[in-house]
Amino acid sequence: MKVIQKPNNARGTRDFGPKEMALRNYVFSIIKRHFEAFGFQSIETPAIENLSVLTGKYGDEGDQLLFKILNSGDYLSKVNVEDFELGSKVLMPKIAEKGLRYDLTVPFARFVAMNRNDIAFPFRRSQIQPVWRADRPQKGRYREFYQCDADIIGSDSLINEVELIALFQAIFSSLNLKTNMVINSRKILAGIVDTLGANDLFVSFAVAVDKLDKIGWDSVGSELLTNGFSQVQIDSLQKLFSFQGDNAAKIQMLDDFFGKNVIGQQGLTEIRSVLELSSLNGYDNSNVLFDFKLARGLSYYTGLIYEGKAVDLPFGSIVGGGRYDNLTESFGLPNMSGVGISFGIERIIDVMRELNLFPDIMLSASKLLITYFDENGQGLAVKIANELRKANIPTEVYPDIAKIKKSFEFADKKGIPFVGVIGEQEIQDNSIAVKDMKNGEQRVLSISELIQYLSDI
Missing domain, CATH: 3.40.50.800 (Anticodon-binding domain)
Structure with missing residues (x-):
């Protein structure tokens, strides 16, 4: 007797029927319209990248979430018994040379390096495509999802950060979704650990602090202690992170904390400039909040970083981004600073549905x-x-x-x-x-x- 298999989706993936696509296309159309209004040019990159392009760009945790593709044909042809005994780090490069892209930024850096002679810099690029992460699926988190990215590369001017904040305001104003943009600088985080005398522990510090909202201070403190921070340093961090105040108060407090620390003061100068210039963009901007606890887990960020969150629904970040100075260097193109913003379309749609923010959208293409x-x-x-x-x-x-x-x-x-x-x-x-x-x-x-x-x- 023929066995009929029950159809189902791969875990962490979804189908989108006509009703869902009508909602998605509504959001996509608004984002695309504003991308074009700000002068961003659209590109696309392949779903499959060489693993050599992807690995080492997202930190150890990010590398663990890469979907790897087995080599075609006899993928075990280059493997011997010793490779199995030595473990996955030795085995994997021999059986999988390619993977699905983890985000749109690293493939973009590869694209820029390959097409440097055809691009007019600074280059404003937009890209709307799916990405894949071998993460644990949960509400608002999927293994296959779309990102809507806008980047400006080839300029280190803070005007670019200001432009992306204005883009953020324009898009969410059109979507009628109340949001906060939380900003910080990796230079401020570096200044904090440098001031505490723990400069060599910056990576461990950034990774731990990035989990603060999820696991709380006690767990973050324990992780920092395990990774080499002293109890005195951890106590100083806890006191620092407990400070409450508006943007100006936080800047003044950190100014006193840093003293003559160069990297920390550089970060504060950037935050001041971005906040001041953004006040001229025609939006309220009271939703642009400076939070020196914001870390962003991706290791390629070097300057300003930011996250967007919905005001009326605790749903995690729906926007992320930041400045990266060295991402194209590994592809043979040094001194190419860029800054980008990524809109998490899946979470934006989930939030808008929860808050009943979608207008009466015609579901059929036919009138x-x-x-x-x-x-x-x-x-x-x-x-x-x-x-x-x-x-x-x-x-x-x-x-x-x-x-x-x-x-x-x-x-x-x-x-x-x-x-x-x-x-x-x-x-x-x-x-x-x-x-x-x-x-x-x-x-x-x-x-x-x-x-x-x-x-x-």
Whole structure:
């Protein structure tokens, strides 16, 4: 007996039907519109990258989340028994040379290095594509998800950070989603550990602090103690991180804390400049919050970093980004500073759905369904549909000669807002009877009147 397999998705992945795609396309369209308004040029990169491109860019934890692709053919041909005994770090490079991209930024750095002679710098790039991470799936976290990135590379001016903050404000203003943008600088974090005399422990410090919101201070303190920080240093950090105040108060407190520490003062100068310039962008900006505890886990960040969060729903970050100075260097292109922002489309959609922020979106691509009673009506339906499409009115023809009730049920289920019916009288008059599916109103119109009517709606 043939076994029928129950269909299901791979863990951490999802299907998107027409209703879901209508919501997604609404958000995508707003993000794309603002990307274009700010002068970003669209690119795409392959889903598959050489692992040599991806590894070593995201830190040890990020490298563990890379989806690796087995070599085609006999992927064990280069492997011997000793490789298995030596473990995965030795075995993996011999059986998997490629992987799925973890984010869009590292492939972008590779793209820039390969196309340096064809790009006008500073280069404003936008990219909307899926990425993959072998993470533990949970609410708001998936293994396959889209990122919407905007980057400016080839300039170290802080105007670029200011532009990305304005882009953030513009997009969420259009989406009617209340958000906070939290900003910090990796230089401030470096200044903190340097002032405490723990400069060589910066990486461990940044990784631990990045988990603060998830695991709390006690667990972060324990991790820091394990990684070489003294109890005195940990106590100083706890006192520092417990400080409360607005942006100006935090800057003043850190100014006193850093004293003459060069790297820390550089970070404070950048924060001051970005906040001051952003105040001129025409938005309220009271939602731009300086938080020196923000770390961002990705190891390639070198300057300003930021995260966006929804105000009315505790859902984790929905936007992330920052300055990176050395990302293209490993691809043979040094001295190419960039800064980028990434909008987490999946979480943005989940938050908007939870808060009921989506407008009444037309679910069907078609604005009109044309139906009929017989073959004569069928011929006129084809003619009318063609004229409507030429007038840029999305139209479909019901394929079967069936009871009109069935056509109306079909349109209602699919979300088509208007149904046009062709009977004997309509054939004689070269007209069509149109029903508004929302309010039930009906009218008989000529083809030219129908085009005008649907164009005005």
